[in-house]
Amino acid sequence: MKMPVEGIKAILFDWDFTLAYTLQPEMSHIERTAVLFQHVGIRYPVADFRAARESLLADIALGRIDGTVKPQTRWEIMNFYRQMLIRLGHPDTSRELAYRIYIAYGHLPTTLYDDVVFTLQKLCQTDLVLGILSNHSTTVRPVMENLVGAYIPTAHITISEEVGVHKPSKTIFQRAANRLHTPAAQCLYVGDNLNVDAIGAVEQGLYGGGIWLDRANVGTVQDIPAQVHRISMLSQLLDFCS
Incomplete structure (x- = not known):
């Protein structure tokens, strides 16, 4: 087997917009x-x-409020929802409602991308260990198990809300690797977010490699680590395994 970095024994995947999408x-x-x-x-x-x-976004840019334009942690996402509620003029802007919205995302209709089952089936024919690492609420676990449980064991799924840390923290990348009983240096991570997923896995998680799944076909980005590679379809991951 030829992997982008020698010695890769496991591949972990992001969930949203990598393996699956919600709604359309x-x-x-x-x-x-x-x-x-x-x-x-x-x-x-x-x-x-x-x-x-x-x-x-204008208030964040001007420093009027704390926040991020691309929230990742549960707190950041809930804060985004509360700020949206305020600007919508909704009477309830509580953390409780923001959390209800946060966990509701996992209940939205979810579909695998067309290239996912084929790719996972092929990878299951190799000696690679497969897993999932996702910034998500616990409500998404049954969805993951239902859609890809035939290829990725439940014990190999790491969800940020369950472990209390989020990508791109070194801690969550290493906990996910530990669940696969594989050293981080022997893991490859695949995700749609170049910085949080592919670069984060390499620079923070100390993974052996990161794959940026550029489904939107944004194109090549300069000045990325040598261990980070770009693909535009998940099935292209198989090219690294031939």
């Missing part, structure tokens, strides 16, 4: 957010969500 693959972030809020009974026009998000 081409749906915009703001459209998906509107449906998510509707799932817990909060209904506003998509245009209102768009205006609320633009206001929030």
